Amino acid sequence: MKGKRGISSLAVKGTQGKPLKVSHPSHGTVPGLVLVLGQGDVGQLGLGEDVMERKRASLVTLPEKTVQVEAGGMHTVCLSQSGEVYTFGCNDEGALGRDTSEEGSEMVPGKVELEKRIVQVSAGDSHTAALSENGVVYIWGSFRDNNGVIGLLEAWAKCTAPKKLHTAEPILSIKSGNDHLVLLTLGGNLYTLGCGEQGQLGRVPERFSNRGGRGGLGRLLVPQPVRIKSGRKVKFQDIFCGAYFTFGITKDNRVFCFGLSNYHQLGTQVTTSVFMPQVTTAFKNSTATWTGFSGGQHHALCLDSNGQVYSLGRAEYGRLGLGEGGDEKSEPTAVPELTDAETVACGASVSFAVTRNGRVFAWGMGTNLQLGTGEEEDEWRPVEMTSKQLENRTVLSVSSGGQHTVLLVKDR
Numbered sequence: 382m383k384g385k386r387g388i389s390s391l392a393v394k395g396t397q398g399k400p401l402k403v404s405h406p407s408h409g410t411v412p413g414l415v416l417v418l419g420q421g422d423v424g425q426l427g428l429g430e431d432v433m434e435r436k437r438a439s440l441v442t443l444p445e446k447t448v449q450v451e452a453g454g455m456h457t458v459c460l461s462q463s464g465e466v467y468t469f470g471c472n473d474e475g476a477l478g479r480d481t482s483e484e485g486s487e488m489v490p491g492k493v494e495l496e497k498r499i500v501q502v503s504a505g506d507s508h509t510a511a512l513s514e515n516g517v518v519y520i521w522g523s524f525r526d527n528n529g530v531i532g533l534l535e536a537w538a539k540c541t542a543p544k545k546l547h548t549a550e551p552i553l554s555i556k557s558g559n560d561h562l563v564l565l566t567l568g569g570n571l572y573t574l575g576c577g578e579q580g581q582l583g584r585v586p587e588r589f590s591n592r593g594g595r596g597g598l599g600r601l602l603v604p605q606p607v608r609i610k611s612g613r614k615v616k617f618q619d620i621f622c623g624a625y626f627t628f629g630i631t632k633d634n635r636v637f638c639f640g641l642s643n644y645h646q647l648g649t650q651v652t653t654s655v656f657m658p659q660v661t662t663a664f665k666n667s668t669a670t671w672t673g674f675s676g677g678q679h680h681a682l683c684l685d686s687n688g689q690v691y692s693l694g695r696a697e698y699g700r701l702g703l704g705e706g707g708d709e710k711s712e713p714t715a716v717p718e719l720t721d722a723e724t725v726a727c728g729a730s731v732s733f734a735v736t737r738n739g740r741v742f743a744w745g746m747g748t749n750l751q752l753g754t755g756e757e758e759d760e761w762r763p764v765e766m767t768s769k770q771l772e773n774r775t776v777l778s779v780s781s782g783g784q785h786t787v788l789l790v791k792d793r
Contacts, residue, residue: 403516403567405553407619408500409449411791412462413777415441416770419751419785423455424488425470426785436755437768438788443467443490450789452728452782453504454559459490464498466511467491474507474530475541476522495519495543503557506783508533508575510562511543516551519543524560524575524602526592531576536598548572548604558622558640558676563629564604569616571607571629579625580656581640583607587656609637609658623676624729629658636664636671644679645711646694663693663712677727682734683713690719690734698730699761700745718742718763728781734763739775741766741788749784 416438417426426432427441441459444467449460456470456477467490468477479494481487497513504510508522523530523539533540550566557563561575561582577585577593584607585593585600593600607629609615615637621628626640626647637658638647647655648663664671666685673684680694680701691713692701701707702716719742722734731745731752742763743752750757753766774790781787 401515401551403500403512403514403551403553405501405565407554409460409778409789411777412446412448413789413791414774415443415447415450415459416768416788416790417441417457417785418753418768420749421785423471425452425455425457425782427457427469427488427490430485430488434750436750436753438753438766438770439768440770441490444492447789449502450778450780450787451502451504451557452780452785452787453509453557454506454783455785456504456509457782457785457787458502458504458509460499460502460511464500464514466493466495466499466502468493468509471507474523474525475539476504476507476509478509478521478541478543493521493543501555503555503562504782505557505562505575506559507539508557508560508562510546510555510557512552512555516553516567518546518548518552518555518564520546520562526560526576526578528592531592531598532602534602536602546604549606554620556620556622556627558627559624561622561627563620563622563627565617565620565629569618569632571617571620572604573607573627574602574604577601579641580654581622581625581627583627583637583639583656583658585656587654590656607639607658621674621676623681623727624678626655626676626681628674628676628681630671630674634670635660636674638664641679644695644709646676646679646681648693648712650711673725675725675727677731678729680727680730680732682725682727682732684722684725684734688719688721688723688737690716690722690725692716692732698746699759700727700730700732702732702744702761702763705761716763724778726779726781728786729783731781731786733779733781733786735776735779739777739793741771741776741779743786751781751784751786753786
C-alpha cells in the first residue's frame with residue numbers, strides 16, 4: 382500500500398475520444414532505487430550467482446529508476462519509471478515472464494517484453510501480473526493449490542510469457558495473494574481468479590472450492606465478479622491481499638473481507654474460512670478511516686488515516702509487534718510505537734511499516750534475515766531498519782516475499 386487513499390483521488394481519462402488512461406493512488410509515481418535483503422538462493426535478490434544472502438539492505442543495479450517493486454514468493458518484480466518491467470528469481474513456473482535458458486540469467490534483472498506501458502505490477506508465489514496504462518492486465522506464471530499446479534489462464538498450463546487477461550471492464554488496480562489475483566475495475570467492482578481453496582476468491586462456495594468442483598478449473602481461472610449480497614449496490618475504491626485472503630474498501634469506507642481466517646486474521650470471532658464477502662464488526666472505526674491493509678500467511682496489518690498501525694491474527698515469532706508472549710488477536714490491535722505510518726506490508730511471518738518521514742520499521746520472524754537487523758533473532762516489537770545503503774535516503778515502500786525483502790528508496 383502506498384500513499385493515502387481517497388475516493389476523489391481515483392481518476393480515469395478517456396473522454397472526448399482520447400485514449401483511456403487509468404490512474405489510481407496505488408500506482409507508484411515517485412522514482413527511486415531498489416534495495417534487497419534476506420535469502421536469495423534462487424536469485425530473488427538480483428545480485429548475481431555469487432550472492433546467496435544479504436543481512437543488510439543492498440543496492441540492485443537496474444537500467445533506470447523504479448517506481449514500484451514487489452516481492453513474490455521467491456522472485457522480484459520491478460516497474461521502471463518508463464513503464465518497463467524487470468524480473469529476477471525463481472522461474473520454475475514461469476513467474477519471470479522471460480527466457481532464462483542462459484545460465485545465471487535468472488539471478489540478475491531482465492526485461493519482460495510487453496506491448497503496452499505498465500503502471501502497476503503484482504506478484505504471488507509463482508505468478509506475476511502487470512496493469513497497462515489503458516486498463517489491460519497481463520499475467521504470467523502459474524497458480525497452485527495444496528495439491529500442486531492448477532494452471533493460469535488454462536487448466537494445468539503455466540504461461541512462461543505474458544498473456545492478456547480478458548476482462549469485461551477496464552482495470553484500475555491489481556493485487557496478488559500467494560495464488561490468487563484480485564482486480565479492481567473502473568466501475569468499482571471486484572473480479573478474482575486463481576486458487577479458491579480458502580475462500581480467497583470471494584465468489585466460489587466451499588463445496589466448489591476444490592479445483593472448481595464439477596465446474597472444473599474454468600470456474601477458478603476465468604476472471605469473474607465478486608457478488609455482494611446487499612440491499613444496495615456496493616462499489617469499491619481499493620483492494621488488498623494476504624497470502625490466502627482478500628480485503629476490499631468500499632467507497633463509503635466499509636471493509637469487506639474473505640478467505641482464510643484460521644487465526645482470526647480477518648477479524649472474525651470463529652476460525653473458519655470466509656467464502657463469501659462479509660463486513661466484520663472488528664473493522665468498525667469511529668475515529669478514523671481505514672487507508673491500508675496488508676496480509677501475511679496468518680496475520681494482517683491495518684493502517685488508519687491518523688497513521689496508526691494495527692495488527693491481528695497469529696502472534697508467533699512476533700509478527701504482530703505487540704511484545705513477547707502475546708496471544709492471537711481477533712480484532713485490530715494498535716502497535717504503540719507506530720503512530721505516524723504511511724504504508725504497511727507483510728511477508729509470510731514478518732511485518733513492516735514505513736513512516737511519513739521515510740523510516741522503515743520491521744518485526745517478526747528473523748530466520749531468513751528479512752528484518753534487516755543483521756541477526757536471525759525474532760523481533761517482537763518494531764525495530765528500525767538500518768544500513769549504509771539507507772543512510773541519507775528516504776524509504777518509499779517495502780514488500781516482502783517468502784524469504785526476502787525489497788525496498789524502494791530515494792536520496793534525501
